[in-house]
Amino acid sequence: MSRVPALATVLILALGCGTAVSAAQKPSNDDCLVCHGDSSLSRVVDGRRVSLFVDPDKFSKSMHGGMFSCVDCHTDIKEASHTVTPAKVSCGTCHTDQQAAYEHSFHAQPAPGTNHPRAACVDCHGSPHDLLPAGDPQSRVNHANIPSTCGTCHSQRAGSPTSAGGTQPFAAYEDSVHGRALAKGIQNAAVCTDCHGAHEILTARDPASKVFKFNVPDTCGQCHGTIEAEFKESIHGQAIARGQWPAPVCTDCHGIHSIRAHTDPRSSVYAQNLAENTCARCHEGVGLAQEFGFEGKRVSTYLASYHGLALQGGSTVVANCASCHGVHNILPSSDPRSSVNRVNLVKTCGQCHRGVTEQFVAATVHVNAPLSGDAGSVVVRWVRRFYLSMIFLVVGGMLAHNGILWGFKAVARKKQKSETVVRMSRSQRFQHTVLFVSFFVLVLTGFALKFPDSWLKDLMLGMSEHMRGWVHRIAGVVLIGSGLYHLYYVALQQEGRKMLRDFLPEMRDVRDCWLNLQYQLGWSSQKPAFGRFTYAEKVEYWALVWGTVIMAVTGIMLWAKVAVGNMLPRWWLDVATAIHFYEAVLASLAIVVWHFYQVFFDPDTYPMNWAWWDGQAPVEHYRAEHPLDLATIVEAGHAPADAPETKEAGRQETERTDKKAEPEELESED
Numbered sequence: 001m002s003r004v005p006a007l008a009t010v011l012i013l014a015l016g017c018g019t020a021v022s023a024a025q026k027p028s029n030d031d032c033l034v035c036h037g038d039s040s041l042s043r044v045v046d047g048r049r050v051s052l053f054v055d056p057d058k059f060s061k062s063m064h065g066g067m068f069s070c071v072d073c074h075t076d077i078k079e080a081s082h083t084v085t086p087a088k089v090s091c092g093t094c095h096t097d098q099q100a101a102y103e104h105s106f107h108a109q110p111a112p113g114t115n116h117p118r119a120a121c122v123d124c125h126g127s128p129h130d131l132l133p134a135g136d137p138q139s140r141v142n143h144a145n146i147p148s149t150c151g152t153c154h155s156q157r158a159g160s161p162t163s164a165g166g167t168q169p170f171a172a173y174e175d176s177v178h179g180r181a182l183a184k185g186i187q188n189a190a191v192c193t194d195c196h197g198a199h200e201i202l203t204a205r206d207p208a209s210k211v212f213k214f215n216v217p218d219t220c221g222q223c224h225g226t227i228e229a230e231f232k233e234s235i236h237g238q239a240i241a242r243g244q245w246p247a248p249v250c251t252d253c254h255g256i257h258s259i260r261a262h263t264d265p266r267s268s269v270y271a272q273n274l275a276e277n278t279c280a281r282c283h284e285g286v287g288l289a290q291e292f293g294f295e296g297k298r299v300s301t302y303l304a305s306y307h308g309l310a311l312q313g314g315s316t317v318v319a320n321c322a323s324c325h326g327v328h329n330i331l332p333s334s335d336p337r338s339s340v341n342r343v344n345l346v347k348t349c350g351q352c353h354r355g356v357t358e359q360f361v362a363a364t365v366h367v368n369a370p371l372s373g374d375a376g377s378v379v380v381r382w383v384r385r386f387y388l389s390m391i392f393l394v395v396g397g398m399l400a401h402n403g404i405l406w407g408f409k410a411v412a413r414k415k416q417k418s419e420t421v422v423r424m425s426r427s428q429r430f431q432h433t434v435l436f437v438s439f440f441v442l443v444l445t446g447f448a449l450k451f452p453d454s455w456l457k458d459l460m461l462g463m464s465e466h467m468r469g470w471v472h473r474i475a476g477v478v479l480i481g482s483g484l485y486h487l488y489y490v491a492l493q494q495e496g497r498k499m500l501r502d503f504l505p506e507m508r509d510v511r512d513c514w515l516n517l518q519y520q521l522g523w524s525s526q527k528p529a530f531g532r533f534t535y536a537e538k539v540e541y542w543a544l545v546w547g548t549v550i551m552a553v554t555g556i557m558l559w560a561k562v563a564v565g566n567m568l569p570r571w572w573l574d575v576a577t578a579i580h581f582y583e584a585v586l587a588s589l590a591i592v593v594w595h596f597y598q599v600f601f602d603p604d605t606y607p608m609n610w611a612w613w614d615g616q617a618p619v620e621h622y623r624a625e626h627p628l629d630l631a632t633i634v635e636a637g638h639a640p641a642d643a644p645e646t647k648e649a650g651r652q653e654t655e656r657t658d659k660k661a662e663p664e665e666l667e668s669e670d
Contacts (some may be wrong), residue, residue, distance in 0.1 A: 027080035058130035146191040172257035360512035423617035438479040445472035509535035532629040554580040630635035
């Protein structure tokens with residue numbers, strides 16, 4: 001009898017010891033937090049130190065802390081004191097459906113140059129030790145926080161080279177109608193996961209993706225169901241249903257991440273952007289028109305109409321494409337339901353034009369459509385042809401008539417006997433001729449190359465683009481050559497050195513400019529006395545030198561683009577192109593506005609200053625414009641042979657001018 005209780009006692013003790021051993025092999029959360037609750041705990045992983053700290057408070061409030069113990073996830077840990085590094089935990093152990101979806105996603109693919117996925121569970125949900133449910137406002141995957149969570153990679157501040165779609169989507173979304181609505185606290189505003197999905201996020205090229213082109217209407221229809229139904233009935237929706245890729249979907253018109261309200265001037269569907277930009281992408285060119293059988297040039301013909309002209313004038317109430325054709329329910333004019341069907345035009349036009357009749361709506365909206373055969377378009381085309389012919393004949397005849405008169409009068413004025421002085425030597429006239437011929441050839445060929453569809457190409461006498469390019473380069477070589485000769489002229493020839501000295505800027509040029517403006521405006525009765533070159537001529541000369549150097553350097557860079565591109569970063573050629581173009585615009589306008597005034601439009605020289613032709617300038621004109629230099633010429637004995645009084649007149653003019661200038665100078669000094 002005594003043996004039975006003893007045996008029972010042994011068995012009970014054995015079972016108790018076994019239970020104690022088992023419990024010791026499965027550590028509790030508190031056991032784990034003895035070490036992992038220390039914020040200094042860390043280890044080196046792949047060459048970098050990683051913290052092993054787990055915040056006890058956050059863990060206890062997390063989803064996992066309230067449902068599981070540490071060893072439920074870290075199943076390979078058998079005792080609290082372990083020397084083996086735990087294996088990486090797989091979220092798919094519990095979340096099998098989400099894991100399966102994730103494995104097909106773009107995020108699961110390795111980032112370029114690595115074996116790591118583009119984004120793992122923790123990148124979106126956060127650490128498993130402080131994971132919060134999606135309904136918690138503090139959760140990273142709470143509806144209101146989704147954009148910020150996605151923005152950790154898809155934003156300019158992230159700059160991640162592995163982000164899909166670049167780094168701009170987050171910034172664009174924040175400024176969109178969806179992002180602004182979310183910022184106002186509207187909880188049903190669309191966020192990233194509503195359009196892209198949550199775990200099975202695929203690229204837009206994948207037919208299974210929610211943002212694949214043919215799936216976009218259904219994706220947007222999750223929120224905009226009524227609009228989706230209208231779109232699918234429209235001509236665009238029917239084309240999408242047939243698999244026609246060029247047909248537009250929601251994002252083609254509204255944008256992708258930067259969707260804005262139609263009242264926002266930056267929106268692609270804003271009234272004044274609709275015709276010129278959004279609808280024009282498909283309905284202006286002839287490529288899609290020929291493929292799908294509708295007329296092209298619909299935007300340009302609209303802009304030529306009353307509606308289009310008013311729109312370009314800034315009207316915000318004038319009819320645009322959507323006003324007549326509809327917004328989402330656009331149908332072909334042959335469809336009886338279409339707002340532009342013949343039977344519905346009175347109602348459609350009557351929205352703006354009260355009391356319209358069938359006769360009123362019979363007019364064509366798209367004026368002078370190229371393929372249109374209606375009476376209005378035919379008449380408009382003939383009117384256009386008539387007036388273009390009249391403009392050419394009448395204005396051309398006027399130009400020819402006045403050109404003949406101007407030429408005869410200019411020559412007659414030139415033949416009038418008058419005393420002259422030498423203004424330009426033969427060498428200077430030769431350099432000037434080479435300069436202006438090469439310059440104007442460069443201007444015409446250069447702008448014709450820049451704007452090949454403009455009227456400038458008609459001035460090229462049928463030259464091909466290749467020929468224009470070579471003529472432009474040859475003219476450039478001539479201009480550079482004339483510049484090098486001029487450098488030799490002013491450096492090594494006595495006449496050139498004197499000219500350069502006379503062109504050097506002086507402080508008195510600033511004073512002369514101010515005094516001349518005062519005199520011309522009637523604020524002073526004293527006209528400043530100029531030497532050989534006025535301040536205006538000096539400005540023009542040095543601007544010419546600067547422009548020639550700039551155009552030569554950038555032109556050579558563009559001509560030798562391969563060599564330059566191999567030596568310098570490619571963007572240097574882009575910069576050279578910009579400088580070459582804008583310097584050409586500046587130089588052309590300066591010649592027309594500044595130089596042509598002095599040669600042709602100055603009343604004192606009209607109809608022309610002939611110095612560029614024969615080098616002579618009338619003494620009367622020279623005495624008025626360059627009295628100081630006239631005195632120098634006379635003193636040097638270069639007065640006209642038939643004008644012995646010129647020397648004395650020049651001296652008197654100089655003395656008179658100097659005497660008048662003295663009080664001005666003293667007054668200025670005071």
